[in-house]
Amino acid sequence: MTTPLTVGENTVDSLLRLDRMPHIWCQGCGIGPAVGCFTRAIESSGLDPDKIALVSGIGCAGRAAGYVKLDSFHTTHGRALPFATGLKLGNPELNLVIFSGDGDLVAIGGNHLIHSARRNMDMTVICINNFNYGMTGGQAGPTTPLDARSTTTPYGNFEYPFNVPYLVAASGATYVARWTVLHVRQLEWSIAEAMTKPGFSFIEVLAPCPTLYGRMNKEPKGLDTMHSYQERSVVRDGADPKDVAIDSDGPIVVGKFVDIERPTFWDQWKLLLDRAREKKK
């Protein structure tokens, strides 16, 4: 006799807005699994969810703000980081997480990304990279690999993409990692580690987009991309970020690339306060 498999309440249900389900993401999309890792990271980190604020920009990944039961802000395209900067400085006790996509954070929000890293603003960025603009129907962006197809690169992408971990590390981030949504355990641990570490933490999360990028690049099912992650991923903790660029079919280097200490914006601000008081005397 077989025992019926029963599913009880998911322990992370209290961190989700179940009244908003079903979500808008396509079948096989990698954003949902990444949100799952994020909620489990909150649980395992023991952080107080009342003190966590999530800020998103615009796009498929930007919709995450609407599904988590946290103080959550769905802002404008590319502007999650400066909005989060104001929130953080307004209440330094808040644990700020920015959950958004590659187009949002790296293209239109690219300037805010490098400056937030430069300031070492105490926040964690979860950057979903699906190599294209999903919400608008599959256009190329600054992370689209060379030669890849998209609705705006019908003859193949001729622009070189950013190596995002390298960009962010060079700009001053003190924690930089990359995982795919196949690496659920590592991603969960990494998010928990980033959220409990002071300073600017950045996690690039490769995620399948079967509906658009996958369909145009010979991976029409989410599972195809997951298989490709399985075959191509190489875990190399401590890899030099300049060596982790992604091309269309080479190895995908994942792991924790940067984990260093540097004074945060808030540390520096406290020094400034002392200096200002000194000058006043």
Add this chain to the structure above:
Amino acid sequence: MPEDGALCGTFFMNGDVACAEGAISAGCRFFAGYPITPATEVAERMSERLPHVGGIYIQMEDEIASMNAILGASWAGLKAMTSTSGPGFSLMMENLGLGVMLETPCVLVNIQRAGPSTGLPTMAAQGDMMQARWGSHGSYEIIALVPSSPQEIFDLTITAFNLSERYRVPVLVMSDEAVGHMSEKVVIPRISPKELVSRRRPDGTQEQYLPYKADEDLVPPMAIAGEGYRFHVTGLTHDERGYPVMTVEAQDQLVRRLVDKIRLNKKDIIRYEEVGVEDAEVIVCAYGISTRVARLAVQEARNAGIRAGMLRLITVWPFAEDRIRELAQQVKAFVVPEINYGQIVLEVERCAAGKASTLLVPHMGGGVHHPQTILKAIKEAVQ
């Protein structure tokens, strides 16, 4: 200096500095900005003063970031401000709309300079008046105040914060280079906490809290991040829960309320000063720096036997349309001097609705009108 760090006494300061001091007196404790002539002195003053009053100053990477940072700080519970001029004002427009949509109290100061584009960075203009009203996309209402002196920019910056907190809307202080860089006597009174408005906070339990369920005055109480409400807000069209709803009905309900909360409360928001309008046959309708020249022109017209008066608009948006309609019944003409090629004159003309004629006295920017130019227009208007 009082305990809270706000200044108190009589000072000689320029408009930009007075604006910063007004903000501090109003309880502003967060400033995010980007250097731009002729508004830079507001940021400089804030960078010097905020560390001493428990506030935070941050110089952002651009004006887009500045606007977003003040929205974020407001949601953390602080009174927040940014200041800029024409080019930066243009960059702030998208997220001014986010401020309107999320109903976020904050103050945006525009020390106007002559445009278009880089124009005359160091010289005065009033060319952004329509942009202040319509610069962000979609249907909305905004509040804009226009000071005409360093003293008034101090006073109106406090008013701006009060209106912003009261109605949960970004409030614009539309000053100009002449006021910003003019140094005059500024009397800073001891501001009592009773004179300052703070946003209404939710009093129900956290479970029942609906971020966009408005009270009778159409303004919803506002929770802030980190208090356990775990609310969601979005720039998408949303319902009372703050959840996105992509329907014509939700759009109708939301946009109507965002607009009506200002329109239906306009009596509380609109401020103006009248000079000699009781028997006037011609009224100079002016705002900001132009009113100081207009005042002289009106006096000279009186001396020449013309029954001239002045309506000085202090709140430009929402527009004082009821008062203009009333006055249009009485006067022959409105004379509208402005440092642009015709913006607020369009509103005056609309409200006069043919009952009185309307005469624009334009100035392309880079300075202020000569009083004789306005006097000449007054004479022409009564002929």
